[in-house]
Amino acid sequence: MSKPNAIDPNSRLADAQARYSTGAIVLHWLLALAMAFQVAVGFAMPHSGPYSFAPMQLHKSVGIAILLLTLVRLAWRIFRRPPAAVETGWTALAAKIVHWAFYAVLVLGPVTGWIIVSTASLHVPTVLFGVLPWPHLPVPAALNEPMEEVHEALAWIAIGLFVLHVAGALRHQFLLRDPVIARIAPAGSVAAAMALLVATIAIYFAVGSYVAQTYLVPAMADFRAMRAREQAPPAPAPTPAAGPSDEATSTPEPAASATVEAGPPPEWTIAGGRRLAFSVANGGSRVAGRFTDWNGAVTMDPDHPESADIRIGIKLASATVGDATRDAMLRGADFLASSSNRTATWRSTKVTRTGPGRYHASGTLTIRGRSRPQAIAFTLTGKDRERHVAGSATIDRTAFGIGTGEAGESLGTTVALEFSFDATAKAR
Ligand code: HEM
Ligand code: HEM
Known part of the structure; x- marks a missing residue:
């Protein structure tokens, strides 16, 4: 099949001006913001103990929401095809790899997380957003540790993909000066897309520091106090106080x-x-x-x-x-x-x-x-x-x-x- 956009500059411009459907744009940015939130909560939350409870419930809820939104996005992609690629050659391939790697992370991140909670020795039920009970998977407990490794690696991969993806988008905007960002921008507004880019990064740091301050810092203070108690010489036996028991x-x-x-x-x-x-x-x-x-x-x-x-x-x-x-x-x-x-x-x-x-x-x-x-x-x-x-x-x-x-x-x-x-x- 011939690629008219590779040879015909007018057709290339037409492709560049073609836009993603509104549904695809909404889902793209929802997923971008949710991922920034999710990775930030994941890294900043304590993983066990009383302070892990609330952020972990949120992490599980948003993570499953990401899985469902991604499935909707992929289904949408089948019925509303994305506009034709603007580039050819290795950069086109790189863009394609990054996009599909993103989809893989968007599915495998939640699935590995789901396996971790399904195989954890502490059975904490998953109730999405505090209202919707979510079943656990019948998978062997031996998967727990390897999945924790994979889950964390996927988060780092997501960060790496984000850097490449944004660099690619900015290259189009500022070096190639073609309207690729406008293709995925709300109402075609590059300014809106830039604001969303800034919001994605801001959410990552703001949510990360909030979760760390609210949950991780007290959890670590508790942990230090517990260690200090363990290392202290044993206290004299307390005189029993008169009480109901x-x-x-x-x-x-x-x-x-x-x-x-x-x-x-x-x-x-x-x-x-x-x-x-x-x-x-x-x-x-x-x-x-x-x-x-x-x-x-x-x-x-x-x-x-x-x-x-x-x-x-x-x-x-x-x-x-x-x-x-x-x-x-x-x-x-x-x-x-x-x-x-x-x-x-x-x-x-x-x-x-x-x-x-x-x-x-x-x-x-x-x-x-x-x-x-x-x-x-x-x-x-x-x-x-x-x-x-x-x-x-x-x-x-x-x-x-x-x-x-x-x-x-x-x-x-x-x-x-x-x-x-x-x-x-x-x-x-
Ligand atoms: C974690 C955040 C993000 C994720 C997971 C993500 C994911 C994706 C995916 C999977 C696609 C391919 C859509 C398809 O054809 O099926 C895509 C397209 C695109 N994304 Fe993102 N994205 C993120 C953030 C951003 C940001 C911050 C920008 C803006 C600077 C951006 C700009 C674009 C552009 C311009 C396209 C269209 C590329 C083209 O027309 O060929 N994305 N994104
Ligand atoms: C795309 C979605 C997801 C992303 C990007 C993500 C990201 C992360 C990150 C960055 C961590 C910290 C890793 C570490 O420092 O060891 C983490 C931990 C965790 N996540 Fe997720 N997560 C996602 C979905 C989920 C889901 C859906 C669940 C469960 C239903 C889940 C359950 C967990 C658990 C249990 C931990 C703690 C694991 C441990 O103790 O090492 N995650 N996640």
């Missing part, structure tokens, strides 16, 4: 042995104002959440708490920290395994009054089939048949096998629980 190891007395002095204790209905919140140290910060679905049966005479019988049931699947990805993780096998063991239960064994309106209750907590002694402290306010209950407990999550292994590495071992509710005495 202290009695956890004492032998519980059966409630039946208590003397009932004033007739049967009243039964209470757990009414409004219901709140059951938890929090746990996570690196230098805390993760806080709550259970939205729980209930209980309370039989207790506030003046004679010895005869109390309190039973609480908590739907583990109702645990939420207000973030779809972390919630999915919380309900997964590494934490609450809430699909298989649905309810956590606590039942009092002995309730004593420790001051006016203040109580201490020993009891048994059962989670994931494991039962352990667990004390709680609570206060009662209000009077007669309308009371308000507020209390707390400190739970050793490791006793229940919650968050073991890599999943719980950065988490504190004790989980602070706080609850409150209104209680109404049932009419006898």
